[in-house]
Amino acid sequence: MTLPRHGVSLCSLYQARQRIAGQAVRTPLVRSPALSARFDAEILLKLETLQPTGAFKLRGATNMIAALIERHGRDALRAGVTTASTGNHGRAVAHAAAHLGVPAVICLSRLVPANKVVAIEVLGAEVRRVGRNQDEAFIEVARLVDEEGMTLIPPFDDALVAAGQGTIGLELMEDAPELDRVFVGLSGGGLLGGIGAAIKAIRPATRITGVSLSDGAAMWKSLQAGRPVEVEEVASLADSLGGGIGRDNRCTLALAREVMDEHFQVSEVAIAHAMVDILEHEKLLVEGAAAVGLAAIVEHKLDVRGQKVALILSGNGVALETFDRARALAGR
Structure with a gap:
């Protein structure tokens, strides 16, 4: 069998599963009564916030490290693994x-919030603060x-990483096989690409539906x-959607192009409102990247009436001061 280019x-x-x-x-896929009533649709929430590290990234990192050990033996990783991250991937690695x-060194830019640095260090990895952005790290x-x-261990641009994230798509298809639409945050493309590859197959x-920062x-x-x-x-409430895709992107650019049907950009204000809404109605404290699906529906006035829709709540790595900023921005 010939693999696709990505x-x-x-x-x-x-x-990967x-x-x-x-x-x-x-992770559970749960119906939101409040959002379903608000949009006259069946709104389902995929709770990746319940991963041991608080975000979906654990899937891809685990798949890649395990696959490398499986293929080459543990000695091949004797020197350890490393990555640069906006926080969640570093914690997952x-x-x-x-x-x-396996030893690990995680390189983080100065934009990464302090709470995510601490969350990585408590897992025993060495953290190095390097540069002004992910590319410099x-x-x-x-x-x-x-x-x-x-x-x-790349944060997104690798077939093993994307396949790990794509196990979310397998679970969605098993738990809600007649889904009409899935909203996914789009940054490096590993999450959207992996989920899309599973669902489209x-x-x-x-x-x-991909959602990016404005x-x-x-x-x-x-x-x-x-x-x-x-x-x-730029700094954002959805900080984990920041960063470039790499000048020599080998996997996720092609993957996102193949599986994404539509795309929307959302403002900081819309993200702030969505974060507060999810806490108020779902009792879930989520990071900005986890709220962009809801932000897109509201800000772009998308008609999802009568549809079965999944929102990927990708992570809970939000500092309380960041959430306070979201509340202030939303005026609530």
Whole structure:
């Protein structure tokens, strides 16, 4: 069988599910009575906030490290693993590495909130603060790989990482096989691409809706240009949607282009309102990136009446001061 150019197949998704069993959990898909009534639709929430690390990233990181050990043996990772991250991926790599007995060094830019730094350090990984953005943090990652023999675990641009995230799509299709639409935050493309690959292989009629920040939407700009485009990274309530896609993107640009049906950008105000709404009505404290699906429906006045819609609540890594800022921005 020939793999697609991006390397993510239905077979690789099921292999990923086997590898991550026991580390990443199968998260609930729950109906929101409040949102369903508000939009006259069946609104379902995929609670990736319940992962042991608080976000979906654990799936991809675990799949890649486990696959490397499976293929090359544990000695191949003796020097350890490394990555750059906006926070959630670093925490996932630290968790997976500790569970599998592998050293880890996580490089973070100065934009990453302090609460995410602490969450990584408590898992036993070494944290290095490097640069003003994720691309600059990756300079130190490249040095660790070239000079110290560490193995890179990319935050998104790898078929193994994307397949790990795509196990969410398998679960969605099993729990709600007649989904009409799935809203997914779009940053590097691993989450949207993986979920989309699973769903399009099983139910092509389900629409995959990507949601990006209004500023700093690197993947969306790259899709429009047909090649990787660098954009200025800006601070956001949805900080985990920041960062570039890499100048030599090998996987997720092609994957997102293949599976995404439509795309919307959302403002900081819309994200703030959505974060507060989710806490008030669902009693869930979520980070900005987890609220962008709801933000898109509201800000763009999308008609989802009569549809079965899934929102991916991707993570809960929000500091209380960040949520307070969201409340102030929303005027609530």
